Amino acid sequence: xxxxxxxxxxxxxxxxxxxxxxxxxxxxxxxxxxxxxxxxxxxxxxxxxxxxxxxxxxxxxxxxxxxxxxxxxxxxxxxxxxxxxxxxxxxxxxxxxxxxxxxxxxxxxxxxxxxxxxxxxxxxxxxxxxxxxxxxxxxxxxxxxxxxxxxxxxxxxxxxxxxxxxxxxxxxxxxxxxxxxxxxxxxxxxxxxxxxxxxxxxxxxxxxxxxxxxxxxxxxxxxxxxxxxxxxxxxxxxxxxxxxxxxxxxxxxxxxxxxxxxxxxxxxxxxxxxxxxxxxxxx
Amino acid sequence: xxxxxxxxxxxxxxxxxxxxxxxxxxxxxxxxxxxxxxxxxxxxxxxxxxxxxxxxxxxxxxxxxxxxxxxxxxxxxxxxxxxxxxxxxxxxxxxxxxxxxxxxxxxxxxxxxxxxxxxxxxxxxxxxxxxxxxxxxxxxxxxxxxxxxxxxxxxxxxxxxxxxxxxxxxxxxxxxxxxxxxxxxxxxxxxxxxxxxxxxxxxxxxxxxxxxxxxxxxxxxx
Numbered sequence: 001x002x003x004x005x006x007x008x009x010x011x012x013x014x015x016x017x018x019x020x021x022x023x024x025x026x027x028x029x030x031x032x033x034x035x036x037x038x039x040x041x042x043x044x045x046x047x048x049x050x051x052x053x054x055x056x057x058x059x060x061x062x063x064x065x066x067x068x069x070x071x072x073x074x075x076x077x078x079x080x081x082x083x084x085x086x087x088x089x090x091x092x093x094x095x096x097x098x099x100x101x102x103x104x105x106x107x108x109x110x111x112x113x114x115x116x117x118x119x120x121x122x123x124x125x126x127x128x129x130x131x132x133x134x135x136x137x138x139x140x141x142x143x144x145x146x147x148x149x150x151x152x153x154x155x156x157x158x159x160x161x162x163x164x165x166x167x168x169x170x171x172x173x174x175x176x177x178x179x180x181x182x183x184x185x186x187x188x189x190x191x192x193x194x195x196x197x198x199x200x201x202x203x204x205x206x207x208x209x210x211x212x213x214x215x216x217x218x219x220x221x222x223x224x225x226x227x228x229x230x231x232x233x234x235x236x237x238x239x240x241x242x243x244x245x246x247x248x249x250x251x252x253x254x255x256x257x258x259x260x261x262x263x264x265x266x267x268x269x270x271x272x273x274x275x276x277x278x279x280x281x282x283x
Numbered sequence: 284x285x286x287x288x289x290x291x292x293x294x295x296x297x298x299x300x301x302x303x304x305x306x307x308x309x310x311x312x313x314x315x316x317x318x319x320x321x322x323x324x325x326x327x328x329x330x331x332x333x334x335x336x337x338x339x340x341x342x343x344x345x346x347x348x349x350x351x352x353x354x355x356x357x358x359x360x361x362x363x364x365x366x367x368x369x370x371x372x373x374x375x376x377x378x379x380x381x382x383x384x385x386x387x388x389x390x391x392x393x394x395x396x397x398x399x400x401x402x403x404x405x406x407x408x409x410x411x412x413x414x415x416x417x418x419x420x421x422x423x424x425x426x427x428x429x430x431x432x433x434x435x436x437x438x439x440x441x442x443x444x445x446x447x448x449x450x451x452x453x454x455x456x457x458x459x460x461x462x463x464x465x466x467x468x469x470x471x472x473x474x475x476x477x478x479x480x481x482x483x484x485x486x487x488x489x490x491x492x493x494x495x496x497x498x499x500x501x502x503x504x505x
Contacts, residue, residue: 115460122452130436133442134439138439149490
C-alpha cells in the first residue's frame with residue numbers, strides 16, 4: 001500500500017514538475033532587461049524556498065528529538081539536512097550563472113546575502129560531517145544540539161537582504177513590480193519543487209529508517225521509485241522546443257538537474273550498499 | 284555550593300594549571316606572532332589598513348582554536364570529565380568556568396599582541412579607540428562561548444580536535460564578519476561600527492543562552 005502511494009506521488013511529481021518547467025520556460029513572459037536568462041529564477045527561487053523549508057523541518061525534528069528521543073525524529077533530521085544541502089547547492093550554483101550574465105561577475109565577495117547563503121550551506125555540510133564522524137549512541141544527541149545552533153543563524157541569513165546593502169535583487173513577491181503572470185508561475189514552480197523535495201525526503205527517510213533497523217524488504221520497495229525518478233531530467237531536456245538556446249539559461253537548468261540527478265545516483269549507490277549489508281546479515 | 288562559587292573554582296583551577304605549565308599560552312602567543320610576521324612581509328605598509336581587520340582576527344581566531352581544544356583535552360586525561368558528569372555540581376558552572384578561563388586567556392593574548400600590530404604595521408586608530416575595545420570584547424566572547432561549547436562537542440566525536448574548526452567556523456561566521464568589518468571601520472575611520480556592535484551584542488546574547496541551555500545535553504550525550 002505504501003509502495004503504491006509512493007509511486008502515485010512520484011508520478012504526480014513528474015507531471016507537476018514538467019508542467020512547472022514548461023510554464024517557466026515557454027509560457028512565462030520574457031523579462032525586459034535580462035531576457036530569457038531571467039528564467040533561471042524559476043529554478044533558483046524554488047530551490048531556495050525548499051532549502052529553507054527543509055532546514056526548518058530539520059530544526060523542528062531536532063528539537064523534538066531532544067525532547068522525546070524518538071528515532072523517527074532523528075531519521076527525519078538526517079534526511080532533511082541532507083536533502084536541504086542538495087537544494088542549497090542548486091541555489092549556490094544557479095545563482096552565479098545568472099549573476100555572470102546580469103552583474104558580469106560570478107560572485108560578489110562582500111555581498112551579505114551571498115555570503116550568508118554560502119554560510120548556511122557550510123553549516124549543514126558541517127552538520128552532516130558531524131553525523132558521520134561521531135561514534136555510537138551520542139551521534140543523534142550531538143547532531144540535534146548542533147542543528148539547533150545552525151538554525152539560529154537562519155534568521156540572520158533571511159534578514160540579510162533587508163538589513164545590509166546587497167546586489168541581490170530584493171524579494172519581489174507581492175509587490176507591484178512583479179508581473180502577476182510571473183508570480184503565478186513562480187508559485188507553481190515552488191509548489192512543484194516542494195513536492196519533489198517531499199518525494200526525495202520520503203525516499204531518503206525510508207532509507208534512513210532502514211539503515212536504523214536494517215530491513216531488506218523496505219529497501220526493495222523504494223528502489224523502484226528512484227529508477228522512475230531518473231526519467232525526470234531526461235524529459236525536461238526535450239520538452240521546450242522553441243525557447244532560444246541561451247547558454248546561461250541552459251547552464252542553470254543543466255547544473256540544477258545535474259545536482260538533483262547526481263544526488264539520486266548517490267542515493268542509489270547507498271541503497272545498493274545497504275542491501276548488501278542487509279543480505280550479509282541475513283535479514 | 285552556589286553556582287558562582289563553583290564557577291570561580293573552575294576558573295581558578297584552569298588559570299592555575301595554565302600558569303604552572305604555560306603550554307597553551309606559549310603556543311598561542313607564538314602562533315599569533317608568526318602570523319603577524321609572515322603577513323607583514325606579504326603586504327605593503329601603505330595599503331595594509333583595509334585588510335588589517337581580517338588579518339588581526341585570523342591570528343586570534345586560530346590561536347583561540349588552539350586554546351579551546353586544549354581546555355577540554357586536559358579534562359579527558361584520568362577521566363576527569365567522567366568525574367564531572369557523576370558529580371552533583373551543575374554542568375553550567377563547569378561551562379561558565381571554562382568560558383571565563385578561555386576568555387581571560389584570549390583577552391590577555393590580544394592585549395599582548397596589540398603593541399606588535401602597532402609596530403609591524405604602523406597602525407593607529409582613526410575612529411574612537413573605545414569602540415575597538417568593545418568590538419574586541421564582544422567578538423572574543425562570541426568566539427569563546429561558541430568555541431567552548433563546540434570543543435566540548437567535538438571531543439565526543441571520533442576526529443576530536445579536527446572537528447572543532449569545522450563546527451566553530453561556520454557557526455560563528457556572522458560574528459566574524461561583523462568583527463572584521465567593525466575593526467576595519469574603527470581602524471580606517473570610514474563609517475561607524477554601531478551596527479556591527481549591536482549585531483555582535485545580539486549574537487552574544489542569543490548564542491550564550493543557547494550554549495547554556497544545551498550544554499548539559501551535550502555533556503551527558505550517550
